[in-house]
């Protein structure tokens with residue numbers, strides 16, 4: 379927090395837009411430390427920034443496709459960081475709310491939410507135990523997205539193909555991104571678990587899985603708080619069910 383306050387102060391003093399140019403052309407001004415690898419550098423493109431694995435390159439992360447669903451499923455539950463509760467003042471339901479508080483575009487290391495998801499103390503990490511920590515893959519994606527400027531990219535191609543509906547390669551990763559944060563052993567919302575083949579099959583057999591993702595009447599619309607899954611994704615689930623719900 380102290381670091382965030384210092385960074386903010388620094389930007390205010392320098393005049394935010396002129397800051398980088400000023401540093402380049404006026405040697406009298408103090409320049410950010412570039413050689414001290416223990417020092418988090420506010421310049422996202424600085425290759426010495428230890429929290430910046432790709433030096434500011436755009437690696438094609440899509441906010442609406444890759445990032446938002448992780449927040450919806452793992453952070454925005456009722457009682458946590460939804461619009462009603464806003465625990466600790468943090469709301470994680472859409473782009474504006476996610477980037478609103480203690481968030482430094484271009485610098486994951488100075489961004490509070492990134493610190494929380496990478497925290498190693500069990501009493502500080504988010505999501506809090508017994509909820510599962512985010513996977514390394516999810517943490518890496520969020521870190522890269524912030525370091526690449528936290529762009530609000532939407533309507534990106536999904537890469538989804540209805541001809542692919544293997545459980546391990548297609549269905550499970552989809553559920554992990556969009557659903558498992560609210561439907562695991564420790565948080566089986568509505569009595570539904572979607573974190574293993576048996577329970578996904580049971581939800582499918584009961585008709586509740588498709589009813590929920592298709593927003594059919596009589597079922598709760600899922601993912602709760604998020605956008606409806608694409609037609610392609612729903613079709614993949616449907617084909618997997620029709621083909622016998624194999625654990626393939």
Ligand code: HEC
Pocket residue numbers: 450451452454455456553556557558559560561567568570572581586587588590591596597598600601602603604607
């Ligand atoms: C933010 C949390 C959250 C996310 C994300 C979420 N769910 Fe749910 N889900 C719930 C809650 C809470 C309930 C129970 C709702 C109730 O009973 O009012 C529920 C209920 C359900 C049900 C039972 C519906 C019924 O009417 O019988 C199914 C099936 C389901 N979810 C599937 C999914 C799937 C599939 C996804 C991902 C595509 C998903 N959920 C994402 C919170 C979530």
